[in-house]
Structure formats: C-alpha cells, structure tokens
Amino acid sequence: MLRLSCIDYLSDTNELQSMASSTIPANFYRVEDHIHSCFEHDNNAPYDSKAMRYESVVRSTLYNFVMWGTTPSDYARFAREALSSCKGTILDVGCGGLCHTARLYAQSGRNLILLDYSIVMLRLGKARIEKLANPFPANIQMLHADAFHLPFAPSSIDNVVSFGVMHLFKPKQEYVSSLLGVLKLGGRFFFTSLTTDRSLSRLYIKYLEKQQELTDGLSSAEVVALFAGKTTTLHHKTIGSMVFIWGVK
Ligand SMILES: C[S@@+](CC[C@H](N)C(=O)[O-])C[C@H]1O[C@@H](n2cnc3c(N)ncnc32)[C@H](O)[C@@H]1O
Numbered sequence: 559m560l561r562l563s564c565i566d567y568l569s570d571t572n573e574l575q576s577m578a579s580s581t582i583p584a585n586f587y588r589v590e591d592h593i594h595s596c597f598e599h600d601n602n603a604p605y606d607s608k609a610m611r612y613e614s615v616v617r618s619t620l621y622n623f624v625m626w627g628t629t630p631s632d633y634a635r636f637a638r639e640a641l642s643s644c645k646g647t648i649l650d651v652g653c654g655g656l657c658h659t660a661r662l663y664a665q666s667g668r669n670l671i672l673l674d675y676s677i678v679m680l681r682l683g684k685a686r687i688e689k690l691a692n693p694f695p696a697n698i699q700m701l702h703a704d705a706f707h708l709p710f711a712p713s714s715i716d717n718v719v720s721f722g723v724m725h726l727f728k729p730k731q732e733y734v735s736s737l738l739g740v741l742k743l744g745g746r747f748f749f750t751s752l753t754t755d756r757s758l759s760r761l762y763i764k765y766l767e768k769q770q771e772l773t774d775g776l777s778s779a780e781v782v783a784l785f786a787g788k789t790t791t792l793h794h795k796t797i798g799s800m801v802f803i804w805g806v807k
Pocket residue numbers: 603605616651652653654655656657658673674675676679703704705706720721722723726
C-alpha cells in the first residue's frame with residue numbers, strides 16, 4: 559500500500575482540506591481508488607468473513623420485522639433526516655456496506671468520510687456507490703480505521719453518525735466517548751443501536767452474545783443513559799427494539 563500523509567489523503571475537496579489542519583498527523587495508506595487505510599497490514603476484521611451473511615439478513619424486511627420490530631425503511635429514513643439536518647462534513651463510523659445509505663450518500667453531494675474496520679465491508683460500500691454514481695463522487699472518502707482509535711483530532715469533525723454499530727461492543731461507553739470526542743462542540747450526532755426492549759429481541763440478543771456477534775445487550779433507556787451529561791441536546795425514539803439517538807454536542 560502507498561503511504562500517504564493525512565494532507566495528501568484529505569486534499570480532495572476544500573472542505574476536507576480545511577479538516578486536514580485539524581486532524582492529528584496520522585499516516586494513511588492508499589489501498590485502492592477511493593479507499594485509504596490507517597492500517598499498514600491486513601487487520602483481519604471480524605466482518606471481513608461475515609460480510610455477505612450480514613448483508614443478506616440486514617436487508618431483509620422479514621428479518622428486521624420479526625427480530626427487531628423495524629423495517630429497513632426506518633433506518634434509511636433516519637439516515638436521511640441526519641443528512642438533511644447536518645451542515646459540513648459527516649463522518650459515518652461503521653458505515654459497513656452502505657446497504658441502507660448508498661443511494662442517499664451517492665446523491666447527497668455532502669462531504670462524507672465513510673469509516674469502517676472491515677476492508678471487505680468498505681469495498682461492498684464502494685461498489686454500491688459506483689453503481690449509483692459515475693464518476694465516483696469526489697466528496698466521498700472511504701477510510702479503513704478503528705472507531706476506538708479515530709485518526710482525527712479532538713473536537714475536529716462537524717457531524718458524526720453511526721448506525722447499528724454500538725451494540726457490537728462491550729465498552730459501549732468508550733465507543734460513545736470516542737465518537738463524541740472527535741465531534742466539534744455544536745456538531746450534530748446520530749446513532750442507532752439494537753436493544754433488548756422486546757422479549758423476542760432479548761432472546762435473540764442472548765443467542766447472538768453466545769455466538770460472539772454482539773455483547774452486553776442493553777435496553778433503550780440504558781443506551782440513552784450512555785450519552786447523559788455529554789451533550790447539549792439529546793433526543794431519542796424507539797421503534798421495536800432499535801433506539802434512535804440524536805442531538806448536538
Ligand atoms: C452491524 S454492521 C452496521 C453497518 C452499517 N452501519 C449498517 O447500518 O448496515 C457493523 C459495522 O461496524 C463495523 N465495525 C466493527 N467494529 C468496528 C470498529 N472498531 N471500528 C469501525 N467499524 C467497526 C463492522 O465492520 C461493520 O461493518
């Protein structure tokens with residue numbers, strides 16, 4: 559992989575260029591067109607091997623309805639609301655293969671940094687954008703990086719979103735702190751998380767915990783409490799067993 563400085567990496571648009579001055583001096587490696595990485599070598603991310611399995615269930619209306627009491631359109635709608643209320647650059651942490659967001663992102667014209675720990679998921683996302691936008695939008699950067707070691711300076715990012723990711727981790731508080739940590743004061747955030755609110759979801763989460771797919775299932779109220787005292791405004795709603803959280807830092 560070609561080693562780049564963050565200035566090289568972030569030089570595509572004026573918006574990202576201005577961000578470069580506020581990023582920490584991380585090294586980025588060019589993986590291929592439109593994808594850069596913070597990792598010099600393959601990081602063997604868990605989702606590299608389960609990308610296709612994940613994608614096949616997460617797009618299913620039946621799966622989402624039965625297991626989580628939601629529909630895929632709930633996720634797409636929340637992402638659309640996020641984009642329309644954010645100004646400036648948007649960082650999507652754990653963007654995955656963009657199965658609910660590719661169309662929105664491809665057409666948005668917004669400066670987007672799409673970050674994921676799995677290179678396989680990033681490539682799926684890139685392929686989806688390529689199908690929808692030719693040439694690939696210059697305002698979209700894809701970044702292979704770790705949410706717990708974000709390569710950005712504290713309080714440097716205009717907006718942060720993360721859809722369906724925080725339920726994966728045991729240190730959920732650390733996850734929230736990491737993402738809110740790089741968000742500017744006054745910047746907007748949008749998160750979603752699976753919860754144990756419905757009994758069927760609770761049982762399924764227990765099963766997924768045994769499969770080491772996710773850890774420490776929490777209720778909506780417990781997830782919302784992770785944000786307490788860290789933000790200026792905080793809103794939330796629950797559909798089925800998915801909590802949607804948004805606000806201003
Ligand atoms: C359940 S998927 C959600 C994908 C997408 N946001 C969606 O709504 O479909 C979780 C994603 O988080 C990514 N992920 C897991 N651990 C991560 C980490 N430490 N840093 C960044 N991304 C991570 C996975 O690779 C995967 O793509």
